[in-house]
Amino acid sequence: MITIIVAMGLDNGIGADNQLLWHLPKDLKYFKETTTDHPIIMGRKTYESIGKPLPNRTNIVVSKRKDWFEEGILIVGSVKEALKFAKKMNENIFVIGGGNIYEQTIDLADKLQVTLVKTQSKAEVFFPKINLKVWDKTAEICHEKDDKNEYDFCFQTYERKESI
Template identity: 75%
Template structure:
């Protein structure tokens, strides 16, 4: 099962200048709970913005730069290679970004785990539009902003419709 996991704003925005747009500790905890013990697939720029290997997960980074290497990650050259390798590790795979990687993997996605942040901010990176004819929202749990989480947000689960 391929799951895309993302925090996005009301206009599908996810980042600006290779940085996240918000800091939501509840979302980070949710992300960690869902992805721990699973392979995670990301692009090189996403890995560089995180700045470290995420523990207790197999970190698979897609890059076509021949001279790039980081200790503790597996570097592959394509989405298909990343998914093929990840499926050997665990049946459930998480794709964690960025925008280009989401755009290339949404066609393979079985599930979308979306944190919808109730704001619209300036961005240069976006999540693909979720098509209602392809995905069905099966769960939504909303949280109000508080002293640690600056915006209202909802955890949503979208499942690919069966043919």
């Protein structure tokens, strides 16, 4: 199963200046719990914004740069190659960004795990529009902002509709 996991604003914004747009500890905890022990696929810029391999996950980074190397990650030249490696390791694969990688994988994904942050953003990078003819929202759990989480947000699950 290929699952895209993303935190996005009401305008589908996901990042600016190679950084996330907000700090939501509940979302970070959810991300860690959801992706631990599974391969994660990301683009080079997403990896660079994180700054290190995420522990207890196989970190697969898609990069066209031939001269780039980082200890502790698997570097591949395409999303297709990343998926090939990930499928050999685990039946549950998570795509964690960024925008270009989401664009390349949304038509291949089986599930979307979306954290919808209830704010407009000053984003430079956006998640693709979720086509409700293709995706069913199957779950939603909402949280109000608190002293540690600066915005209201909802964890949403979308599953691909069966094709006719």
